[in-house]
Amino acid sequence: MSPGTKIESNRDAEVDVTFDAVVIGAGFAGLYMLHRLRGLGLSTRVYEAGGGVGGTWYWNRYPGARCDIASMQYSYSFSEELDQEWNWSEKYSPQPEILDYANHVADRFDLRPDIRFDTRVTAATFDEDAKRWTVETDQGDRVTAQFCVMAVGCLSAANLPPFTDMEKFEGPIYHTGEWPHEGVDFGGLRVGVIGTGSSAIQSIPVIARQAAALVVFQRTPNYTVPAWNEKLDPEYVRTVKAGYPELRAKMRGRPTGFYFEFNAQPALEATPEERERQYEEAWARGGLPFLGAYGDLLFEKEANDTIAEFGRKKIRAIVNDPATAELLCPDDIFGCKRLCVDTGYFETYNLPHVSLVDISTKPIERFTTQGIVADGTEYPVDVVVCATGFAAMTGSFDNIRITGRNGLALTEKWRAGPRTYLGLSSQGFPNLFMITGPGSPSVLASMIQAIEQHVDWMADCMAHMRDVGAQTIEPLIAYEDDWVEHVNEVSKVSLRSTCSSWYVGANVPGRPRVFMPYIGGFPIYVNKCNEVMTNGFEGFVLDGTRNSDAAPRVRLTEKWRVPVDMDVISPAAIAAKRVPIV
Numbered sequence: 001m002s003p004g005t006k007i008e009s010n011r012d013a014e015v016d017v018t019f020d021a022v023v024i025g026a027g028f029a030g031l032y033m034l035h036r037l038r039g040l041g042l043s044t045r046v047y048e049a050g051g052g053v054g055g056t057w058y059w060n061r062y063p064g065a066r067c068d069i070a071s072m073q074y075s076y077s078f079s080e081e082l083d084q085e086w087n088w089s090e091k092y093s094p095q096p097e098i099l100d101y102a103n104h105v106a107d108r109f110d111l112r113p114d115i116r117f118d119t120r121v122t123a124a125t126f127d128e129d130a131k132r133w134t135v136e137t138d139q140g141d142r143v144t145a146q147f148c149v150m151a152v153g154c155l156s157a158a159n160l161p162p163f164t165d166m167e168k169f170e171g172p173i174y175h176t177g178e179w180p181h182e183g184v185d186f187g188g189l190r191v192g193v194i195g196t197g198s199s200a201i202q203s204i205p206v207i208a209r210q211a212a213a214l215v216v217f218q219r220t221p222n223y224t225v226p227a228w229n230e231k232l233d234p235e236y237v238r239t240v241k242a243g244y245p246e247l248r249a250k251m252r253g254r255p256t257g258f259y260f261e262f263n264a265q266p267a268l269e270a271t272p273e274e275r276e277r278q279y280e281e282a283w284a285r286g287g288l289p290f291l292g293a294y295g296d297l298l299f300e301k302e303a304n305d306t307i308a309e310f311g312r313k314k315i316r317a318i319v320n321d322p323a324t325a326e327l328l329c330p331d332d333i334f335g336c337k338r339l340c341v342d343t344g345y346f347e348t349y350n351l352p353h354v355s356l357v358d359i360s361t362k363p364i365e366r367f368t369t370q371g372i373v374a375d376g377t378e379y380p381v382d383v384v385v386c387a388t389g390f391a392a393m394t395g396s397f398d399n400i401r402i403t404g405r406n407g408l409a410l411t412e413k414w415r416a417g418p419r420t421y422l423g424l425s426s427q428g429f430p431n432l433f434m435i436t437g438p439g440s441p442s443v444l445a446s447m448i449q450a451i452e453q454h455v456d457w458m459a460d461c462m463a464h465m466r467d468v469g470a471q472t473i474e475p476l477i478a479y480e481d482d483w484v485e486h487v488n489e490v491s492k493v494s495l496r497s498t499c500s501s502w503y504v505g506a507n508v509p510g511r512p513r514v515f516m517p518y519i520g521g522f523p524i525y526v527n528k529c530n531e532v533m534t535n536g537f538e539g540f541v542l543d544g545t546r547n548s549d550a551a552p553r554v555r556l557t558e559k560w561r562v563p564v565d566m567d568v569i570s571p572a573a574i575a576a577k578r579v580p581i582v
């Protein structure tokens with residue numbers, strides 16, 4: 001079956017059917033959760049809004065879409081056979097290959113029969129008497145389950161700003177996160193791209209190669225580092241595969257959940273000449289590890305100024321027109337927003353048919369039938385691409401009516417920002433699990449690593465609940481409050497909390513400003529999760545427990561424990577501000 005093929009249509013709605021678990025989403029989180037639940041013998045239904053598996057990689061089919069984590073690390077680690085049989089072709093995988101991988105996993109582990117595609121969950125409601133969740137979909141399904149698992153993704157609710165008179169525009173308007181499956185032929189067309197985040201920076205060079213004219217509307221310039229993408233050498237692939245378990249262990253010891261060489265020394269203790277050499281070497285390696293040039297770059301503004309100036313120097317060296325180069329130079333913290341990784345982005349502005357429009361002080365005024373008006377000038381375009389990002393972390397939760405105990409709506413509880421215990425669940429919503437939920441490392445770690453660790457913890461938790469006869473698990477409010485406070489406190493250590501990024505919800509008007517992911521580092525977080533489990537689910541209430549003496553079975557969770565003698569980033573290192581977090 002080719003990726004994205006629709007396999008479900010005209011099915012009968014499932015009404016009054018009961019499952020042990022319902023999983024919402026069939027991206028990498030939902031697929032692995034289903035696999036684990038099956039292993040526990042739990043009956044499971046997965047509902048997926050898309051026509052196929054893959055989540056992010058199913059929807060984000062825009063030209064140039066590719067991963068910014070090295071291919072050999074951006075994959076599941078749960079199956080040694082899967083590791084050995086799958087072959088990545090490039091240093092950074094293109095979207096179609098990652099989608100192929102998701103489809104391969106779905107087929108290899110025979111996951112499709114339990115997934116209902118083209119089905120969007122509309123509501124999940126906790127029934128206190130039955131201690132079960134009722135889940136409803138836009139296809140008329142109404143099923144109940146003991147567990148409801150949110151596998152909805154962190155960057156999956158598209159943000160399409162309501163530009164004035166948008167509906168009057170006569171050409172097509174696309175969002176990068178909801179790209180048409182048949183692709184878009186820009187040949188001979190005048191294209192307008194709104195936004196200069198990761199999606200824009202990846203797609204602009206590719207669109208420019210096809211379009212007759214390209215106008216980029218930029219609200220905030222972004223730092224980006226070259227990917228230096230290349231075909232993978234088969235010999236390198238063989239070497240990595242021979243030592244995959246060791247590589248996976250090294251990845252788990254890193255704050256980001258992926259492995260790269262870094263220099264923990266402070267930039268401010270190096271001479272300007274040493275720094276220049278170090279930055280040049282890191283630039284030559286490229287990608288997100290560029291931020292590993294020094295350990296204090298995201299902690300000390302003065303240190304960050306040095307790498308920011310290096311970044312601007314590169315832009316000025318690449319872009320021929322000085323005025324355009326200046327517009328492209330960010331003046332904020334380097335790496336404060338998610339660092340972008342590109343192939344030929346700044347070079348694109350040297351092409352005669354590409355232009356940049358600064359909308360930083362005067363936003364887009366309106367659309368017309370044939371173009372976009374900014375600062376009184378109409379820019380004629382045939383097609384508009386909105387690379388305007390996502391309502392991150394909580395957007396996909398907001399899109400489902402989730403109601404917990406006492407009729408409490410999750411949107412209401414999270415009105416001032418998400419509140420969770422360990423990013424795993426939220427008080428008042430028993431048995432509702434959140435894979436890579438707000439308050440966990442999630443988007444600050446390599447996503448597949450973060451997903452697997454959460455799923456393994458949840459599967460062990462459910463196995464334990466079965467062992468002891470518990471009907472529900474729910475965090476205690478005091479532990480949840482402490483965790484939320486800790487997540488906030490840790491975020492203040494990093495310069496990342498200071499700018500208006502999607503990490504803090506600032507990219508979408510009206511959202512509360514809260515630093516949502518946990519920035520304390522993946523291994524510290526993992527060890528905390530393990531400790532909570534081995535301490536008998538400390539901070540959680542297990543209701544209905546019959547056999548409270550049974551020790552938690554930490555089979556899967558144990559895999560994630562980071563040995564103390566490893567290259568672990570300790571809390572002391574974070575306190576000393578010597579940790580490259582990318």
Ligand code: N01
Pocket residue numbers: 066067068069155161176194195196197198199200202218219220338341359363364387388389390443502507
């Ligand atoms: O979204 P973004 P994205 N008028 O929010 C602009 C991951 N990802 O889809 O900066 C005009 O970063 C907005 O301007 P500003 C990755 O984690 C990974 O690009 O808010 N402009 C910004 O320029 C990434 O960080 C990969 O001032 C408006 C842009 O739109 C995350 O997804 C690839 C506007 C949105 O940028 C999101 O990236 C792609 C308005 N009203 C994405 N509203 C890789 O793995 C927004 N903008 C490589």
